[in-house]
Amino acid sequence: MSYVSADPVRAVLDDPRSAAVLVTTVATRGPDHTRRTAEQAVADARRAPWPPGLLSLTVYTSGDDDSVLTYAQWDAEDLIPATGSPDGAGTVSRVFRHYRTVRGTAVAEPVPVPESFPAAFFPAEDEQAARAWLDGLLAGEERTEGDDRAYPGALAAHLHIAVDGGQVLSFSEWVAEEPAVAHIEAVWAPVLKDFGGTGTLYRHHRTLLPADATPPTRRTR
Numbered sequence: 007m008s009y010v011s012a013d014p015v016r017a018v019l020d021d022p023r024s025a026a027v028l029v030t031t032v033a034t035r036g037p038d039h040t041r042r043t044a045e046q047a048v049a050d051a052r053r054a055p056w057p058p059g060l061l062s063l064t065v066y067t068s069g070d071d072d073s074v075l076t077y078a079q080w081d082a083e084d085l086i087p088a089t090g091s092p093d094g095a096g097t098v099s100r101v102f103r104h105y106r107t108v109r110g111t112a113v114a115e116p117v118p119v120p121e122s123f124p125a126a127f128f129p130a131e132d133e134q135a136a137r138a139w140l141d142g143l144l145a146g147e148e149r150t151e152g153d154d155r156a157y158p159g160a161l162a163a164h165l166h167i168a169v170d171g172g173q174v175l176s177f178s179e180w181v182a183e184e185p186a187v188a189h190i191e192a193v194w195a196p197v198l199k200d201f202g203g204t205g206t207l208y209r210h211h212r213t214l215l216p217a218d219a220t221p222p223t224r225r226t227r
Contacts, residue, residue: 015213016120017064019164020107024061024079028086032074033096040071044211047076051214059085062215066123066208075208102166102175110160120161120179122186126205133171140165159185
C-alpha cells in the first residue's frame with residue numbers, strides 16, 4: 007500500500023482506531039538541518055512499503071529548530087517495530103498509549119486546523135503513578151481555572167502514558183503559537199517548573215496516510 011501526503015489534514019490524536027503511538031524525537035541543529043531531517047523522515051516513509059497496522063505518520067518541526075518529532079499511530083501495539091531508546095545520536099523513540107483528552111471550549115465551529123503543538127515529556131515511576139499524576143494535574147487545573155477550559159485558541163490536550171509506565175507525554179493542539187505561549191506562561195509554567203519544564207512548541211510539517219484512507223472526523227467535544 008502506498009503513502010500519500012494529506013496536507014492540510016492533521017492526524018486525529020484521539021483517533022479511537024489507534025491502539026498505540028510510536029513517538030520519536032530527533033535533535034537537530036538550526037533551520038536547514040531541521041528541514042532536511044523532516045523531509046528525510048517523509049522520504050523514508052514514502053520509500054518503504056506501508057506496514058500493516060500503521061494508520062498515520064505525522065512529522066513536526068520545533069519552533070526553535072532544534073528537534074523533529076514524528077507521531078506514528080498504530081492499530082495494534084504488537085505491530086510496532088521494536089525500538090531501542092535512544093536509537094542513535096540525539097534520537098529517542100518510545101511507545102505510548104493515549105490516556106485522556108481534554109478540550110478547549112473557546113473556539114467556535116467549524117473547528118480550525120491546528121497550527122501549534124506544545125509537547126512535554128515527564129518521568130513517571132509506573133503506569134499507576136502516571137495515571138494518578140495526570141488525574142491530579144487536571145483536577146488541580148480545574149480547581150484553579152474551572153472545568154470549562156475556555157482558553158483562547160486552545161483546541162485540545164492529549165495525554166499519553168508510555169507502555170512501560172516510565173514517561174508521560176502531553177501533546178496539545180492550538181490554533182496558533184501566540185495563544186499557546188501565553189497560556190503556558192500564565193497557567194502551566196508555575197505548576198510544571200518542578201517537573202522538568204513546559205516542553206517544546208512544534209509546527210506541523212507533513213502528515214502521511216494510506217493512499218485509500220479517509221481521514222477520521224476531528225472531534226470537538
